[in-house]
Amino acid sequence: MSPEPGPKPIQSSGSIKIINPPASILAAFSVLCLFTCSKPYNTTSTLKIPFLTFPSNPRRFLKIPIMSRTNHQLHHHSFATPQSLSDWLKPRLPSDSFASWGVKPGTKNVHNLWLELSDGETCLADAIPPVRTVNVVTVRIIGKDNQILVESHQELSDGSVRNRCRPLAEKMKSNETPEEAVIRAVKEELGSILNDSITVRIVPGSYSKKLDERNSLSYPGLPARYVLHSVDAFVDGLPEEGEFFTEEAEEYADSSAADKALFVKRHYWKWVSSDLIPT
Secondary structure: OOOOOOOOOOOOOOOOOOOOOOHHHHHHHHHHHHHHHOOOOOOOOEEEEOOEEEEOOOOOOOOOOOOOOOOOOOOOOOOOOHHHHHHHHHHHOOHHHHHOOOOOOOOOOHHHHHHHHHOOOOEEEOOOOOEEEEEEEEEEEEOHHHOEEEEEEEEEOOOOEEEEEEOEEEEOOOOOOHHHHHHHHHHHHHHHHOOOOOOEEEOOOOOEEEEEEEEOOOOOOOEEEEEEEEEEEEEOOOOOOOEEEEEOOOOOOOOHHHHHOOOEEEEEEEEEOHHHOOO
16 A cells, blocks of 8 residues: 655745744753653553554554464463462453353353463463463365365364354464464364375465454453464365365363363364355
């Protein structure tokens, strides 16, 4: 986008006189600038200077075409047990929302969140309410006639169903690159229908990155900040038409907390026109 043109110069038929302002005015303006710039910087507010207003973080909603390794370590909270996490969350969340975790169909419970934190998939900001930040890789798998593979819904281990209607998506682990996450996501969620040899070809130049902030459906009352890493890809060996389902091995199988966590038992897939998928 080209920059907006500046104001048109004022035309004058006479001569232009340059008047030097008195030294007292210059001194007053310097003091004003000093006090204006000495205020602490607030990343969540709008930075204001007399006669100018612009966002303090202008790249927040831009797509950034650079694949980068995720890092959750700077603001990562550690909790020894799911119970310690629950005790920390209770005074910070609406009681009715927190009570619905794992009870309301389609939601997850505190054991799931604890496992996400322990596995480096999620971090929590210490606020009221806390903010959950997740890096997510989204894979737009391209099929026959340029159709896109979409997960229509999921069946959870408790028998409940979650509607999805979106391309394959997977939480990224700490220090994982988007390319690494793409391969892992395809293997974990589609591996049961593919051969042992999985071939994934990422379309060059298809990578984009953007931020999406909204309330979490998995954890009601907990605001979520999703950093979305998206790519287009071809995956060999998938059914070329119709609907099908895949089964995923239990997540976090090596942890004792997994016994009380909810997990996806089956993924249900279908091919749809690319026109129906938002970019």
